Amino acid sequence: MTEESESASDVVRRERFSGGPARGFLSSMDADARIFAADLAVDRAHVVMLAEQGIVTDDEAATILAALESVEDAGFDALPDGEDVHAAIETAVIERVGDVGGKMHTARSRNDEVATCIRYRLREDVLDAVETTLGLREALAETASDHTETVMPGYTHLQPAQPTTVGHYLLSYEQAVARDTERLFDAYERVNRSPLGSAAFAGTPFDVDRERTAELLGFESVLDNSMDAVSTRDFLVEVVAALSNLATTVSGLAEDLIIFSNKGLVELSDDYASTSSIMPQKKNPDTLELVRATAGDASAGLNGLLTTLKGLPRAYNRDLQKATPHAWDTVDEVTEAVAVAAGAAATATWDEAALADAAGEGFSTATGVADLLAMQGVPFRKAHEMVAEAAEEGADYSALDSAAESVLGDSLDAYVERAAVEAALDPEKSAASRDSVGGPAPESVSETLSVAEAAIAADADALGDERAALDSAAEQLQTEVSRFA
Known part of the structure; x- marks a missing residue:
C-alpha cells in the first residue's frame, strides 16, 4: 500500500506510533549489532522457504535476496533508524526494492x-x-x-590437612x-x-514449512x-x-x-x-x-x-x-x-622444593599414621585419639610412641614397625600410599590423567x-x- 492510497485513519495511526519521547527507550539497536548476521541468515532462510512453498514468486524472492545482500555489504552501521535490527533491515530492504520488500515478512512476526x-x-x-x-x-x-610425583600440601578450611600431589x-x-x-x-x-x-x-x-527453515539454519528440530x-x-x-x-x-x-x-x-x-x-x-x-x-x-x-x-x-x-x-x-x-x-x-x-617443604607442615601426615594403625586392627577412633595427643607434643616418632603408651596402653612398636611409621610420616611416601582410584599416588594420577x-x-x-x-x-x-x- 502506498501512502497516497492510505485512508486518513491509516495515516493518523502510522504517524501516531512513528515518534515520541519513548522511541529511544523502546529501541534495542545498540544491543542488536550482535545479531545482525543472524537476522540476515534468518531472513534468507525464510524467503527461500516462502518461494519454495509458492507463497512468493521466484522473482520476488530473488529481488528480496539481492536487497539483503546489499544490506549486508553496507553493514550494520548503515541501517536506518528503527526499534530493532529486524525492523531496520526490513526498512532497508524496502528502501532498496520498494513494496516487494514488504513480502519478506509474510507469515512471520518479529516475535x-x-x-x-x-x-x-x-x-x-x-x-x-x-x-x-x-x-x-x-x-x-x-x-x-x-607433576604426577610432585608432592604439595593439601588444605581443608585453609589449614594443612594431608599431603597430595x-x-x-x-x-x-x-x-x-x-x-x-x-x-x-x-x-x-x-x-x-x-x-x-x-x-x-x-x-x-x-x-509454511518450519522444518525446512530449521534445516537451512542448522537447527536440529523445531x-x-x-x-x-x-x-x-x-x-x-x-x-x-x-x-x-x-x-x-x-x-x-x-x-x-x-x-x-x-x-x-x-x-x-x-x-x-x-x-x-x-x-x-x-x-x-x-x-x-x-x-x-x-x-x-x-x-x-x-x-x-x-x-x-x-x-x-x-x-x-x-x-x-x-x-x-x-x-x-x-x-x-x-x-x-x-x-x-x-x-x-x-x-x-x-616450586617443587617449596612445595615439598610445605607438604609436611602442620603434621599433615597425621591421618596416614592413624590409617596405618587402623590397618593393624586398632579401632580408627582410638588411633585418631592417639595421634591427636601426639600432635600436641611434637608429632614425631617419640611423641607418637608416648601417646601410644597413654592411649593404647602399649608402645607403638607393639602395633607397627618403626620403619612403617617413619614412612607414614614422610609427605611424599604418604601421598604415594594413597593409591585408591582417583587418589594422589602417582599411579592413580596417571590413570586419572589417561x-x-x-x-x-x-x-x-x-x-x-x-x-x-x-x-x-x-x-x-x-x-x-x-x-x-
Missing part, C-alpha cells in the same frame, strides 16, 4: 524472528565457551602430567571443568531448536507449540546457569593460585601478572583476581535474567528485550575469563561435529540463495 536470531547467534557463543573449557582442561592435564590437585579442577563442558553441551542441544514459523504466537494460515516457541527464554536461563557454574569453578582455581602465589608455592608468568605503580618489588596476580570476580558478574546475570522472566504472562512481552543482554554479557565475560585462567595455569611455575585426556579428545570431536553441522547448514543456505541470483 518468532527475534527468538530465532537469538538462538542462532547463541549457538556460536556456547560453542566458543565450550572451546575455552577444552583449552583450560588441556592446560590442566598437560601440567598435571609434568600437584597432578592430583590440577586434575580435580579438570574434572570439575569437564562437568561444566557437559552442562554447556546439554544446554546447546536445547538452544538448537527453531521457533521460526510460529509467527506472533498463534501460528500462521500460510502453508519447537512444536507456537506460543511456547516465541515466549520461552528458558534456554537463556540454562546457558547462563551453566556459565555461572563454570565461572564459579574457575573462581576457585583462581583463588587457589592467588593463595599459592602468596605462599611462594607457584609463580605466575609475567604475562598474567602486574606490578605496583609505587612498589617495584611486587608481582600481583591481577588477571586471576579479575577471573575470580567474574563469578560475581555471572551470578548477577543469572539473577537478573531470572528476575526479568519471573511471572511474565504468555506469550510475548517486551520485557524479553531486557532479558537477552544478560546472556550476551555473561557468555562474553565468562568465556574470556576461562581463556585467561587457562593461560595462567599453563604458564605458571610450580581418562581425562580421552574425555577431552571426545569432547573436542563433539565440538568439531557441532561446528561442522552449522557450517554445512550455512553452505546449504548459501547454495539455495544462489539459485535465485
Whole structure:
C-alpha cells in the first residue's frame, strides 16, 4: 500500500506510533549489532522457504535476496533508524526494492524472528565457551602430567590437612571443568531448536514449512507449540546457569593460585601478572583476581535474567528485550575469563622444593599414621585419639610412641614397625600410599590423567561435529540463495 492510497485513519495511526519521547527507550539497536548476521541468515532462510512453498514468486524472492545482500555489504552501521535490527533491515530492504520488500515478512512476526536470531547467534557463543573449557582442561592435564610425583600440601578450611600431589590437585579442577563442558553441551542441544514459523504466537494460515527453515539454519528440530516457541527464554536461563557454574569453578582455581602465589608455592608468568605503580618489588596476580570476580558478574546475570522472566504472562512481552543482554554479557565475560585462567595455569611455575617443604607442615601426615594403625586392627577412633595427643607434643616418632603408651596402653612398636611409621610420616611416601582410584599416588594420577585426556579428545570431536553441522547448514543456505541470483 502506498501512502497516497492510505485512508486518513491509516495515516493518523502510522504517524501516531512513528515518534515520541519513548522511541529511544523502546529501541534495542545498540544491543542488536550482535545479531545482525543472524537476522540476515534468518531472513534468507525464510524467503527461500516462502518461494519454495509458492507463497512468493521466484522473482520476488530473488529481488528480496539481492536487497539483503546489499544490506549486508553496507553493514550494520548503515541501517536506518528503527526499534530493532529486524525492523531496520526490513526498512532497508524496502528502501532498496520498494513494496516487494514488504513480502519478506509474510507469515512471520518479529516475535518468532527475534527468538530465532537469538538462538542462532547463541549457538556460536556456547560453542566458543565450550572451546575455552577444552583449552583450560588441556592446560590442566598437560601440567598435571609434568607433576604426577610432585608432592604439595593439601588444605581443608585453609589449614594443612594431608599431603597430595600437584597432578592430583590440577586434575580435580579438570574434572570439575569437564562437568561444566557437559552442562554447556546439554544446554546447546536445547538452544538448537527453531521457533521460526510460529509467527506472533498463534501460528500462521500460510502453508509454511518450519522444518525446512530449521534445516537451512542448522537447527536440529523445531519447537512444536507456537506460543511456547516465541515466549520461552528458558534456554537463556540454562546457558547462563551453566556459565555461572563454570565461572564459579574457575573462581576457585583462581583463588587457589592467588593463595599459592602468596605462599611462594607457584609463580605466575609475567604475562598474567602486574606490578605496583609505587612498589617495584611486587608481582600481583591481577588477571586471576579479575577471573575470580567474574563469578560475581555471572551470578548477577543469572539473577537478573531470572528476575526479568519471573511471572511474565504468555506469550510475548517486551520485557524479553531486557532479558537477552544478560546472556550476551555473561557468555562474553565468562568465556574470556576461562581463556585467561587457562593461560595462567599453563604458564605458571610450580616450586617443587617449596612445595615439598610445605607438604609436611602442620603434621599433615597425621591421618596416614592413624590409617596405618587402623590397618593393624586398632579401632580408627582410638588411633585418631592417639595421634591427636601426639600432635600436641611434637608429632614425631617419640611423641607418637608416648601417646601410644597413654592411649593404647602399649608402645607403638607393639602395633607397627618403626620403619612403617617413619614412612607414614614422610609427605611424599604418604601421598604415594594413597593409591585408591582417583587418589594422589602417582599411579592413580596417571590413570586419572589417561581418562581425562580421552574425555577431552571426545569432547573436542563433539565440538568439531557441532561446528561442522552449522557450517554445512550455512553452505546449504548459501547454495539455495544462489539459485535465485
